[in-house]
Amino acid sequence: MKKTIILFLLSVISxxxxxxxxxxxxxxxxxxxxxxxxxxxxxxxxxKRLQFAKQIVLRNCLSxxxxxxxxxxxxxxxxxxxxAKNSYKNATDKENxxxxxxxxxxxxxxxxxxxxxxxxxxxxxxxTVVIPNKIVxxxxxxxxxKNYQGVKNCERVLYNKLFLEKAQQIKKIESAQKRYIxxxxxxxxxxxxxxxIMKISSLIENENYKLNFAKEAYKFVxxxxxxxEMKQTFITPRLRTEFISFxxxxxxxxxxxxxxxxxxxxxxxxxxxxxxxxxAKLQTAKHLIQSKKxxxxxxxxxxxxxxxxxxxxxxxxxLAYNHTENKSDYYSIxxxxxxxxxxxxRLLDYIKNQN
Numbered sequence: 001m002k003k004t005i006i007l008f009l010l011s012v013i014s015x016x017x018x019x020x021x022x023x024x025x026x027x028x029x030x031x032x033x034x035x036x037x038x039x040x041x042x043x044x045x046x047x048k049r050l051q052f053a054k055q056i057v058l059r060n061c062l063s064x065x066x067x068x069x070x071x072x073x074x075x076x077x078x079x080x081x082x083x084a085k086n087s088y089k090n091a092t093d094k095e096n097x098x099x100x101x102x103x104x105x106x107x108x109x110x111x112x113x114x115x116x117x118x119x120x121x122x123x124x125x126x127x128t129v130v131i132p133n134k135i136v137x138x139x140x141x142x143x144x145x146k147n148y149q150g151v152k153n154c155e156r157v158l159y160n161k162l163f164l165e166k167a168q169q170i171k172k173i174e175s176a177q178k179r180y181i182x183x184x185x186x187x188x189x190x191x192x193x194x195x196x197i198m199k200i201s202s203l204i205e206n207e208n209y210k211l212n213f214a215k216e217a218y219k220f221v222x223x224x225x226x227x228x229e230m231k232q233t234f235i236t237p238r239l240r241t242e243f244i245s246f247x248x249x250x251x252x253x254x255x256x257x258x259x260x261x262x263x264x265x266x267x268x269x270x271x272x273x274x275x276x277x278x279x280a281k282l283q284t285a286k287h288l289i290q291s292k293k294x295x296x297x298x299x300x301x302x303x304x305x306x307x308x309x310x311x312x313x314x315x316x317x318x319l320a321y322n323h324t325e326n327k328s329d330y331y332s333i334x335x336x337x338x339x340x341x342x343x344x345x346r347l348l349d350y351i352k353n354q355n
Contacts, residue, residue: 024061027092033066040070046079057087064096071103072139081109085116101136110136135167138202140233142195143226150225152262153298154191157222163196170203180209187217189336194226201233211239215246219329260292265299268292272306282312289320297326297333304337314343318350327351 027033036056043049053070056062062070067087074080084100091097097117104110145157158166166186173179183200186192192200197217204210214230221227228247234240260268268288275281285303289295295303300320304313317334324330331351335344 024090024092026061027063027066028060032060033062036060037070037073040073046074046076049073050079050083053083054086057083057090061090061092062087063092064094064099067091067097068100068103071100077104077106077109080104081113084113088117088120098134101134103139104136105139135164135171135199135203137199138233140198140202141229142198143193143223143229145193145195145223145226148223148226150223153219153221153224155222155298155302156191157193158190158196163190163192163199166190167200167203170200176204176206176209180204180206180213183213184216187213187220188332190220191222192217192220193222194229197221197227198230198233201230207234207236207239210234211243214243218247218250219332260295260299264292265295265302269302269306272303278307278309278312281307282315285316286319289316289323292323295320295324297324297330300324300330301334301337304334310338310340310343313337314346317347321347321351321354 028036040049040053040056043052053073056070057067067084070087071080071084074083080103084103087100088094088097101110101113104113170179170182170186173182183204186200187197197214200217201210201213204213210233214233218224218227228244230247231240231243234243271288272281272285275284285306289300289303300317303320304316307313307316317337320334321327321330331348335347338344338347
């Protein structure tokens with residue numbers, strides 16, 4: 001009997017020690033992780049997945065990337081929270097735990113997890129703990145732009161670091177209308193991917209503002225063919241349907257738009273660049289624009305940007321207007337190439353006179 005009691009106590013101590021925080025410096029290998037991930041996937045509901053996943057994180061050291069991948073397997077954000085809470089103590093790179101937040105759908109649950117993480121951190125009396133002001137975007141299926149070969153409205157997507165800075169600026173604005181106006185400004189003055197526009201859209205709570213933003217941002221998106229994925233950002237079925245209708249109409253319009261193919265356009269740009277003097281560059285550009293006769297506003301903006309002198313830029317922009325099919329967006333796109341308000345006014349006055 002005594003022997004049985006001793007064995008029982010030893011087993012209790014063993015379980016208790018196993019549940020304590022480990023000194024985790026190295027995560028399990030990818031092969032081990034994939035095996036455990038598949039075991040979790042095999043469970044047929046969230047509760048069973050949670051119980052099994054809890055055992056894994058209690059007995060193993062995982063990286064935040066591994067924890068995030070497991071978290072995405074759960075359908076319910078509160079189950080996801082329970083798992084993430086249990087995972088934190090045995091995370092090998094706790095400084096990256098904010099990445100796990102990206103697996104969540106609702107901000108309220110993210111804040112709850114953040115409060116928990118803050119509460120269990122050991123305070124350092126000699127230093128001040130600074131918590132990064134990180135934006136947590138919704139868990140949409142964001143389209144990728146790697147190897148994208150479709151229609152483009154601009155040429156170079158804004159770097160992620162700069163994008164996050166601009167998103168932070170939008171988030172800080174309390175007024176819904178002013179936040180919407182700032183979002184429009186960011187879209188117009190930068191080349192954004194569909195994924196980036198979706199993330200900005202998530203910061204606009206008013207659905208009507210969100211729809212107007214989505215329509216305006218379409219003119220400046222990099223990966224046009226992916227833009228239909230913006231439908232994920234709408235909660236109201238009516239507005240989602242209206243957005244899809246808008247995209248379908250744009251697709252029909254775009255099939256009729258005449259524009260120089262990208263490969264040919266790149267040759268035109270290279271030819272103009274090869275001229276050594278501004279006067280020769282200007283004459284070459286004029287000749288090529290007049291002979292091809294068929295450009296998109298974003299292509300003309302690219303040609304205008306090849307010139308260092310403002311007078312040359314406005315001269316090309318005015319000449320090219322009558323050799324561009326999609327004139328409705330001409331001013332809003334091409335005027336971005338100018339450094340002076342007087343140049344923008346000259347172009348606007350010219351367009352008004354033409355119309």
